Structure formats: C-alpha cells, structure tokens
Amino acid sequence: MIRIEDVTKVYKTSTRPALNNVSFEVDKGEFVFVIGPSGSGKSTFLRLLLREETPTKGKIYISNVDVAKMPRRKVPRLRQTIGCVFQDFRLLSNKTVFENVAFALEVIGKPAHTIRKVVPEVLELVGLDGKSDRMPNELSGGEQQRVAIARAFVNRPLMLLADEPTGNLDPDTSQDIMLLLERINRTGTTVLMATHDHSIVDSMRRRVVELEFGKVIRDDARGVYGVGN
Amino acid sequence: MRASFVFSEVVTGLRRNVTMTIAMILTTAISLAMLGGGLLITQTVDLTKERYLDDIEVSIFLTDDVSANDESCTEDPCAGLRKSLEESDEVETVIYQSRDEAYESFQRIFEEQPELVELARPEALPASLRVRLVDPERADVITEEYEGEAGIAQIQDQGVFLERLIDGLNSFRNITLVGSLALLAAALLLIANMVQISAFTRRTEVGIMRLVGATRWYTQLPFLLEAMVAGVIGAILAAGSLVGLQLFVVDGVLAELREAGIISLPSLLYTVLIVAPVLLISAMVISAITGYVTLRMYVRH
Numbered sequence: 001m002i003r004i005e006d007v008t009k010v011y012k013t014s015t016r017p018a019l020n021n022v023s024f025e026v027d028k029g030e031f032v033f034v035i036g037p038s039g040s041g042k043s044t045f046l047r048l049l050l051r052e053e054t055p056t057k058g059k060i061y062i063s064n065v066d067v068a069k070m071p072r073r074k075v076p077r078l079r080q081t082i083g084c085v086f087q088d089f090r091l092l093s094n095k096t097v098f099e100n101v102a103f104a105l106e107v108i109g110k111p112a113h114t115i116r117k118v119v120p121e122v123l124e125l126v127g128l129d130g131k132s133d134r135m136p137n138e139l140s141g142g143e144q145q146r147v148a149i150a151r152a153f154v155n156r157p158l159m160l161l162a163d164e165p166t167g168n169l170d171p172d173t174s175q176d177i178m179l180l181l182e183r184i185n186r187t188g189t190t191v192l193m194a195t196h197d198h199s200i201v202d203s204m205r206r207r208v209v210e211l212e213f214g215k216v217i218r219d220d221a222r223g224v225y226g227v228g229n
Numbered sequence: 230m231r232a233s234f235v236f237s238e239v240v241t242g243l244r245r246n247v248t249m250t251i252a253m254i255l256t257t258a259i260s261l262a263m264l265g266g267g268l269l270i271t272q273t274v275d276l277t278k279e280r281y282l283d284d285i286e287v288s289i290f291l292t293d294d295v296s297a298n299d300e301s302c303t304e305d306p307c308a309g310l311r312k313s314l315e316e317s318d319e320v321e322t323v324i325y326q327s328r329d330e331a332y333e334s335f336q337r338i339f340e341e342q343p344e345l346v347e348l349a350r351p352e353a354l355p356a357s358l359r360v361r362l363v364d365p366e367r368a369d370v371i372t373e374e375y376e377g378e379a380g381i382a383q384i385q386d387q388g389v390f391l392e393r394l395i396d397g398l399n400s401f402r403n404i405t406l407v408g409s410l411a412l413l414a415a416a417l418l419l420i421a422n423m424v425q426i427s428a429f430t431r432r433t434e435v436g437i438m439r440l441v442g443a444t445r446w447y448t449q450l451p452f453l454l455e456a457m458v459a460g461v462i463g464a465i466l467a468a469g470s471l472v473g474l475q476l477f478v479v480d481g482v483l484a485e486l487r488e489a490g491i492i493s494l495p496s497l498l499y500t501v502l503i504v505a506p507v508l509l510i511s512a513m514v515i516s517a518i519t520g521y522v523t524l525r526m527y528v529r530h
Contacts, residue, residue: 050440073444080442092434103434106234107443155441 001159001190002026002049007058009044009214017056018044020214026192028158031185033201034194035225036211042194045211046161049192050082051075063158080108083152083160083189087167089144091136097123097147098132104151118154126150126180142173146180153184160184162193166200174200198225238451239458242427249426250459253419257463257516258470260412261508263405265471268504269495270402274395276493281391282365287372288385289314289358295380296328296356306380307356314360319370324359331356355382394492416463417519420456424523427452453520460516461509468505475500 002025009019019041026032034042047053048060051067060067062078070078091100101119123129126146136144145165152160162181166174178200185191195201201208201224208223209216243250291307299307302325314323326334332351339345360371368386376384428435431451438448475497486492 076439076442076444078442079440082442084440090433090437092437103437104441107438107447108441109447112233151437151441 001028001030001063002192003059003061005059005061007048007055007060009041009048009053010056017214019048019055019211021058022211022214022216023058024209024216024219026190028190029185029188031182031191031204031206032193033204033206033208033223034192034211035196035201035208037196040211041214042211043163044214046163046192046194049159049161050084051078076108080155081158083149083155083157085145085148085152085160085162085165087164089136089141089148089168091144091147091151093136095135096132097128097134097136097139100136100147101151101154104154108155110155119150122150122154125153125183140173141169142176145169145173145177149177149180149184153189157189159190159192162191162195164195164197165193166195166197171199175203178204201225235447235450235454239454242431242451242455243458245430246423246426249419249423253416253423253459254463254466256412256416256419257460257512258466260409260416261464261467261512262470263409263412264511265467265500265504265508266474267402267405267409268507269471269475269500270398270405272495272499273492274398274402276495277398278391278395280493282388285362285365285368285387285391287360287362287368287387289360289371289375289381290355290383290385291357291380292382293355296354297352299356300327300329301325302327302356302358306378307358310375310378310380311358314358314371314375317371319362319364319367320360321363322361324361326357326359328352328354328356398492413515417515420460420516420519421523423459424452424456424520425527427455428524428527449521449524452524453517456516456520457513460512464505464508464512468500468508471500471504472497 004022004024007019007022008017010017022041022045034045036042044053048055049062049067051070054068058068063081065078067078092103095103098119101122102115105115105118120129120132123132126149128143128146128150131139131143136147139147145168149160149165160181165181166177169177174197181191181193182204205222205224208218208220208225210218210223289310295307298304302308302311307325311323311325314320328351331354332349335349335354336346362368362371365388368388372384372386375381435448479494483492483494487494
C-alpha cells in the first residue's frame with residue numbers, strides 16, 4: 001500500500017533534515033501509529049504522502065505509484081484516495097454538518113443525487129445521524145471531530161491520515177474517536193495516525209513507528225508508546 | 230463540474246467583499262466607458278473623413294491674364310498644366326472651370342443673397358482647374374509640384390479644413406484613451422487586490438478543497454469567475470452609459486452639426502453591436518488574465 005524508500009527531506013530554511021533516510025512499508029488495511037516528539041518528522045511524513053511536499057531524496061510509493069514523480073495534474077486524484085483528519089477539525093463554520101461533509105464531494109464534482117445518498121450514510125456511520133442540520137459551533141469537540149472524520153471518509157479513501165486527531169479532546173471522547181477510527185479501519189481502510197497520546201497507543205496495541213530527529217528508531221508490530229512504559 | 234456549486238461560491242465571494250467589488254466595478258466601468266468613448270470618436274473621425282474625402286478637390290486658380298484670354302483652356306500655360314495634371318498618377322480627374330462657369334456657379338451658390346450676386350462681376354472670379362485626387366489626403370504633392378508655375382495664381386486644398394476638424398477630434402480621442410489607460414491600471418490593481426482578499430478569506434475552504442483532491446479548476450474557477458463577473462458588470466454599466474450619453478447628450482448637442490453635414494456621428498447600432506461587445510470582451514479577458522496571474526503569484530495550489 002505505502003512503501004517509503006530511503007526518504008530524506010531537507011527544508012530550505014533548516015540545516016537538519018526533517019526526515020533522514022527513512023524506509024518502511026505499510027500494508028493495505030493496517031492501522032499504524034506514528035509517534036515521536038514535536039519536530040521528529042511526523043507531520044513532514046504525512047505531508048509527503050499527500051504530495052504537499054516532495055522528498056529531497058528517496059521514493060514514496062502509494063499503490064505502486066511514485067508519488068514524488070507524479071505530475072502535478074495527477075495530484076488531485078491521489079488526494080481523492082486519501083482522507084485527512086486534523087487536531088483542529090478544520091470544519092467550515094458557515095456550513096451545516098451535512099454541508100461540510102457534502103462539500104468534500106461537491107468540489108470533486110460528484111453529482112447531487114450521489115451526495116444526497118452517501119452523506120447520510122456516512123453521518124450514520126460516525127454516529128451523527130439526526131445532527132445533519134447543526135452548525136459546527138453547536139457541536140461538542142468530539143462531535144466536530146466526527147464530522148471531520150465523516151468528511152475524510154465519505155469518498156471511501158484507501159487510506160486515512162490522522163494528525164493528532166485526539167489532541168483537542170478529553171480522554172473519554174478520545175476513546176470514542178479511536179473506536180470510530182478502528183471501525184473505519186475494519187472496512188479495509190489503511191489508517192495512519194500521528195499522535196502524542198500515550199494511553200491511546202498503549203491501549204490499542206497496534207503497530208507503532210517511532211520517529212526521532214527524522215529517523216525511525218522503532219517499528220513494533222504491537223507496540224506501546226514508550227519502551228518500558 | 231458542478232455549476233451550482235461554483236455559482237454559489239461566486240455569489241458568496243462577491244457579497245463578502247461588497248465594498249471592494251463595488252469599487253472595482255465602478256473603476257472598470259469608467260475606464261471602459263472612456264475606452265468606448267475613444268472608439269466612438271475614432272469612428273466619428275473615420276465617418277467624417279469618408280464623407281468629406283469624396284467631395285474634396287484641390288482647386289488651382291489661374292491668373293487673371295489666363296482667365297481672361299484663354300476661355301476654353303486650349304493654349305499654354307493652361308493646356309500644358311491640364312495635360313501634365315491628367316498624366317499624373319496621383320490625379321483622378323481634372324475639370325476646367327472657366328471664368329463664366331465660375332460666375333454661374335457663384336450665382337447658384339449665393340442665389341439667396343441677390344445683393345452679393347449684384348456686386349460680383351465675372352472679371353473678379355478666376356478660372357480654375359478642379360483636381361480630384363486618387364488619394365485625397367495627398368494634396369500636398371500637387372501643391373508642392375505646381376506652386377509658383379506660370380499661369381497659376383493660387384492653389385487651394387479643401388482638405389486643410391478637414392484636417393483641422395480631424396486634428397481636434399483626434400486630440401480629444403487621445404485624452405480619452407490616456408484617461409482610460411490610467412483607470413485601467415487602477416482597475417487591474419483592484420482586481421488583483423479583490424482576488425487576493427477573496428483567496429485569503431476563503432483559505433480554509435481552499436485548503437480543504439485541495440486536501441480532498443479538488444482540481445485546480447474547482448479551487449480557482451470561483452475566484453476567476455468572481456473577477457470576471459465584476460468586470461462584466463462594469464462593462465455593462467460602461468456600455469449602458471455610452472448608449473445613454475449618445476441618446477440624450479451627443480445626439481441632442483451635436484444634432485445641429487450633424488444636420489449641417491459638418492460631422493458624421495456613428496449610429497447607435499454601432500455602439501450596441503461593435504463598441505459594447507468590444508468592452509465586454511476586454512473586461513472578461515482583462516479580469517480573467519489579472520485574476521489568473523494573481524492566483525499564480527500569491528496563492529499556492
């Protein structure tokens with residue numbers, strides 16, 4: 001599904017590489033935590049997968065296509081196969097729950113009848129049925145993140161990238177969100193989640209890739225957050 | 230492409246920056262109205278020229294001596310002059326007007342003022358060669374070549390009067406076009422600014438659009454259309470005010486000049502069918518290009 005080969009990324013404004021000779025693979029349907037302190041290269045890694053950045057060196061394959069060499073006009077199609085969730089939700093405050101989710105389909109040209117059909121389905125999947133007419137500011141943080149997940153998942157991506165999705169949520173709500181991500185993972189969607197949250201990583205017992213100073217220092221099939229924790 | 234989506238984005242965008250949009254529409258409108266005015270003056274000049282040039286002659290007035298003694302232009306210098314003129318490539322026709330014929334035409338022209346006709350005697354009027362040129366604007370060639378030759382008293386080019394009128398119109402047109410260009414520069418900056426503000430206020434939307442894999446068309450078209458819609462509204466205002474100006478002001482004020490046959494004004498049809506489309510297309514092209522360049526320069530995709 002994803003194959004990273006000797007990827008190095010050096011930003012022009014920095015002397016130290018954000019990623020330094022990183023290699024690993026993620027299979028289809030896997031659930032992977034990417035952990036590490038701030039500045040360890042987690043976000044850079046996610047940005048490279050989305051082709052928001054290109055690597056200074058190395059290759060990034062998604063479904064056997066080298067993302068770094070992909071022509072720009074093909075990037076939108078790549079992004080349509082990747083769902084994204086962030087710590088700050090990034091919902092449109094002037095649109096309802098339904099419209100926020102529908103927006104993701106409208107802007108890639110899906111017909112209205114498809115939108116009317118799939119948006120309620122995905123809202124039900126994330127547990128927001130009945131709240132489709134609410135505005136984001138009328139929702140709790142956990143509910144807002146569910147809207148964001150619904151939006152990321154509504155186009156049935158092959159892969160879901162979650163960048164600190166529980167960073168703004170209390171532990172109970174975080175657990176709910178993790179259950180939701182797990183459910184999405186069970187549909188066959190590969191999930192990559194960057195996080196700082198020890199308890200979540202420890203309770204899930206999934207694969208953990210740990211980054212430090214841009215290098216992979218650990219890759220455990222059923223890991224916990226810190227060794228010895 | 231979902232038209233309804235793009236359309237609603239454009240409307241929201243225009244309403245969000247309503248003061249900016251109005252400023253841009255007005256500047257564009259005034260600039261285009263001046264451009265259109267320039268076009269109309271150019272057309273006036275062309276029509277007026279066309280109308281006059283057909284009738285313009287160079288009159289070569291002959292000396293008293295020739296006028297009196299060579300009634301039918303059969304002797305030199307008159308016959309020689311006529312022959313040489315007729316052989317010239319520049320000349321279309323040469324007509325000899327004897328003193329008596331000149332007197333007859335004088336009587337005809339001034340038949341409403343009999344006291345003037347009373348006073349005039351045929352001896353006061355010179356015979357002349359009326360020369361019509363292939364290209365009426367090259368009268369100076371004839372003047373230079375024949376000025377001062379034996380038998381010629383004076384050479385008069387009617388085109389000189391026309392030139393004065395046309396010079397006046399042309400400088401008026403130039404002022405309009407310079408003003409139009411200055412305002413066009415202002416309009417360009419306003420369009421660029423409008424697109425930037427629009428892109429800034431919509432950065433979250435655009436960010437999400439890019440993330441979910443919207444193509445450039447989807448992310449950028451609303452901005453371009455926004456600029457173009459504002460430009461087109463400006464062009465419609467400009468065309469409307471030109472038509473209004475023509476109907477109520479120009480046709481009223483200049484009606485006498487036109488009826489007297491001094492200038493020929495372009496028809497309303499010309500404004501509607503030629504000038505208005507030119508303004509519309511320029512507005513669309515200019516705003517689209519400015520919008521596109523601004524997006525490329527300031528907005529990362």
